[in-house]
Amino acid sequence: MSARDTVLGSIRRSLGASGNETMRGQTVDDRLARHPKGIIPKRGEGSKAERLALFKTMIEQAFATVSILKSSDEIPSAVAAHLRSKNLPMEIRRGEDARLANAPWQNEKTLSVTTGPSDGKQLAAISHAYGAVAETGTLVLVSGPENPTTLSFLPEHHIVVLDAGEIEGNYEAVWDRIREKYGRGIMPRTVNWISGPSRTADIEQVLLQGAHGPRTLHVLVIDK
Amino acid sequence: MSHPIKSPQFKENAHEALQDAQLQKALGKIETGAVARRRSAAEHLPEFERLRDSARDIKNHTLAHLDLYLEQYEKRVNEQGGHVHWAVTAEDMRQIVLDICKKANARIVTKGKSMIGEEVALNDFLEKNNIVPVETDLGEYIIQIRNEAPSHIIFPVLHLNKEEIEEDFRRVHTNLPVGRNIKEPAELLAEARTVLREKFLAADVGITGANFLVAETGTSLIVTNEGNGDLTQTLPKVHIVLASIEKVVPTLEDVSQMLRVLARSATGQEISIYTTFSTGPRRKEDVDGPGEYHVILLDNGRSAMLAGQFRDMLRCIRCGACMNHCPVYGAVGGHAYGWVYPGPMGAVLTPSLIGVDKAGHLPNASTFCGRCEEVCPVRIPLPKMMRHWREREFERHLSPATVRSGLKVWSFFALRPTLYGFFAGLGMNLLASLGRTKGRFRWLPLAGGWTRYRDFPVPQGETFQSRWKNRQRAEKKP
Numbered sequence: 193m194s195a196r197d198t199v200l201g202s203i204r205r206s207l208g209a210s211g212n213e214t215m216r217g218q219t220v221d222d223r224l225a226r227h228p229k230g231i232i233p234k235r236g237e238g239s240k241a242e243r244l245a246l247f248k249t250m251i252e253q254a255f256a257t258v259s260i261l262k263s264s265d266e267i268p269s270a271v272a273a274h275l276r277s278k279n280l281p282m283e284i285r286r287g288e289d290a291r292l293a294n295a296p297w298q299n300e301k302t303l304s305v306t307t308g309p310s311d312g313k314q315l316a317a318i319s320h321a322y323g324a325v326a327e328t329g330t331l332v333l334v335s336g337p338e339n340p341t342t343l344s345f346l347p348e349h350h351i352v353v354l355d356a357g358e359i360e361g362n363y364e365a366v367w368d369r370i371r372e373k374y375g376r377g378i379m380p381r382t383v384n385w386i387s388g389p390s391r392t393a394d395i396e397q398v399l400l401q402g403a404h405g406p407r408t409l410h411v412l413v414i415d416k
Numbered sequence: 417m418s419h420p421i422k423s424p425q426f427k428e429n430a431h432e433a434l435q436d437a438q439l440q441k442a443l444g445k446i447e448t449g450a451v452a453r454r455r456s457a458a459e460h461l462p463e464f465e466r467l468r469d470s471a472r473d474i475k476n477h478t479l480a481h482l483d484l485y486l487e488q489y490e491k492r493v494n495e496q497g498g499h500v501h502w503a504v505t506a507e508d509m510r511q512i513v514l515d516i517c518k519k520a521n522a523r524i525v526t527k528g529k530s531m532i533g534e535e536v537a538l539n540d541f542l543e544k545n546n547i548v549p550v551e552t553d554l555g556e557y558i559i560q561i562r563n564e565a566p567s568h569i570i571f572p573v574l575h576l577n578k579e580e581i582e583e584d585f586r587r588v589h590t591n592l593p594v595g596r597n598i599k600e601p602a603e604l605l606a607e608a609r610t611v612l613r614e615k616f617l618a619a620d621v622g623i624t625g626a627n628f629l630v631a632e633t634g635t636s637l638i639v640t641n642e643g644n645g646d647l648t649q650t651l652p653k654v655h656i657v658l659a660s661i662e663k664v665v666p667t668l669e670d671v672s673q674m675l676r677v678l679a680r681s682a683t684g685q686e687i688s689i690y691t692t693f694s695t696g697p698r699r700k701e702d703v704d705g706p707g708e709y710h711v712i713l714l715d716n717g718r719s720a721m722l723a724g725q726f727r728d729m730l731r732c733i734r735c736g737a738c739m740n741h742c743p744v745y746g747a748v749g750g751h752a753y754g755w756v757y758p759g760p761m762g763a764v765l766t767p768s769l770i771g772v773d774k775a776g777h778l779p780n781a782s783t784f785c786g787r788c789e790e791v792c793p794v795r796i797p798l799p800k801m802m803r804h805w806r807e808r809e810f811e812r813h814l815s816p817a818t819v820r821s822g823l824k825v826w827s828f829f830a831l832r833p834t835l836y837g838f839f840a841g842l843g844m845n846l847l848a849s850l851g852r853t854k855g856r857f858r859w860l861p862l863a864g865g866w867t868r869y870r871d872f873p874v875p876q877g878e879t880f881q882s883r884w885k886n887r888q889r890a891e892k893k894p
């Protein structure tokens with residue numbers, strides 16, 4: 193007997209089930225199809241402006257910084273200003289995301305912009321979020337050539353661009369969008385929820401910012 | 417690492433722990449740290465208690481249909497080009513990992529934090545087979561270079577201070593300048609970051625655990641604060657996920673309910689910094705990510721637990737709240753429990769996994785104060801289950817006869833809390849009035865075993881239960 197049959201057989205013996213009961217099968221299919229939402233915290237409800245305000249408060253509590261921009265035209269100057277404020281070289285890495293590609297980088301003559309995933313040599317990178325969740329101040333990023341996952345973890349400083357219109361109240365609203373885009377039961381290879389720069393409290397329960405992932409996280413919210 | 421099981425020597429371990437001043441200092445910080453933070457996080461979310469009910473119900477529903485959800489999960493992983501392997505025992509899991517590593521010609525393997533990895537003692541096995549496993553979670557890394565077991569499931573090096581860690585780093589990182597300054601936690605972290613960065617980039621295989629598996633989409637997910645899990649699973653060409661069968665939940669909505677209680681219960685954060693959902697290997701258009709994705713599902717006694725009194729334990733999401741709130745854990749720490757899972761959850765789980773003969777007495781390490789059940793995000797009736805174990809141990813005649821007869825009386829009362837409180841209170845008052853003059857007894861009826869060697873302190877007029885109640889009442893007042 194295969195290990196699979198042994199484990200499933202043992203589970204069924206314990207449950208007193210055969211695995212072929214129509215009722216049980218229907219219950220499972222029904223839950224997967226309906227994916228009921230459960231309890232959703234009220235705090236995420238509210239207007240677009242309230243969601244933005246809550247998102248900002250929550251992610252700042254986790255040591256991220258936030259700038260609000262009027263248009264994506266302001267991205268290059270905001271990036272340059274951020275790098276300068278951290279005394280970093282004027283270099284940034286990005287993926288192929290069109291919303292980033294179309295920003296007027298030529299306005300920042302001293303800023304060198306390269307494209308592609310990170311191999312660990314970049315100090316700073318920029319990604320575009322798929323959306324965000326106000327409830328806990330959480331950015332949602334999806335993998336792909338547009339925003340390679342390595343950009344979120346290898347560089348020391350991470351900048352994330354977020355469209356204010358894509359800040360949802362709760363996680364469930366993001367899942368609805370993902371289902372709509374990718375199809376039922378299908379996920380992008382990686383979905384990253386990011387709620388601040390990396391941290392640890394392993395040594396003497398002292399909270400330290402900047403563990404293995406980025407030491408700083410800066411969010412540029414485009415609020416038109 | 418494989419560590420000899422020291423659970424049978426709980427008493428000796430506990431005795432040692434009580435003498436350990438450094439450990440006592442570290443344990444003392446839990447109450448103002450994790451405990452206070454959890455309380456504040458819970459208070460900040462009005463829906464928290466209802467979310468706990470929801471989390472419990474989701475787990476119960478899933479466990480009742482576990483076979484079907486696992487089949488659905490496996491189907492989705494396959495559709496996305498991933499592989500699911502089934503492991504009946506710890507040995508099976510180790511062998512499957514080794515086979516995958518060998519096929520990938522792996523020499524260095526990075527590891528994210530995985531309690532399953534500890535449970536099956538993977539590192540030791542890989543080392544014996546000439547593969548170098550590198551723990552990348554800061555706490556787990558320190559544990560690994562010390563060749564110890566974690567003393568807490570969330571804070572593995574809770575028992576250590578920075579001086580001890582400095583000593584370890586100096587001993588192991590011999591290629592770094594001797595005169596360097598690594599006294600402070602921040603400096604120790606910076607050094608670990610540099611050392612481990614090289615390993616991340618050099619690793620051939622990355623192994624992570626899984627906090628949950630999602631049947632709807634064939635997704636595994638990890639929750640971390642350091643970002644080490646993400647580097648572990650994104651950079652090497654092969655990603656292996658170590659999971660146990662009870663980690664599965666039906667849908668993305670269900671896992672979102674679970675996540676709302678996990679971080680708040682574990683560290684008191686609103687949400688952990690990184691929650692990462694992984695589905696299959698890199699897609700053809702991707703420019704990074706692992707080329708292979710394997711999930712190994714471990715049973716190791718869990719399917720049998722589904723049948724009996726311990727099914728509820730399979731709801732556990734490993735948040736650590738029960739140990740943070742446990743007066744016994746708070747007194748003796750995690751190593752006293754002698755295996756990988758400490759505290760109340762360990763006292764219930766360990767006998768199921770390694771046998772009642774080795775760990776059946778762990779459930780005695782409890783004051784039955786009920787604090788663990790009060791905070792458990794999935795409402796596991798931990799005290800009741802510890803009682804089940806005590807009864808089983810009793811039935812199996814593993815306890816000496818005197819303990820047995822005493823226990824019978826005790827369990828009669830323990831099953832009837834009001835009576836227990838009443839009689840315990842009565843006993844206390846009686847003793848208190850008898851010993852009032854001296855403050856100590858040198859002899860008591862039926863307690864010769866105790867008073868032969870030491871004086872029995874006169875009770876201070878209150879039982880633990882009534883004191884606890886008062887204290888909690890006081891805590892609840894603003």
Ligand code: SF4
Pocket residue numbers: 731732733734735736737738739760761788791792793794795796
């Ligand atoms: S038993 Fe409950 S409180 Fe303890 S680790 Fe498991 S889920 Fe957390």
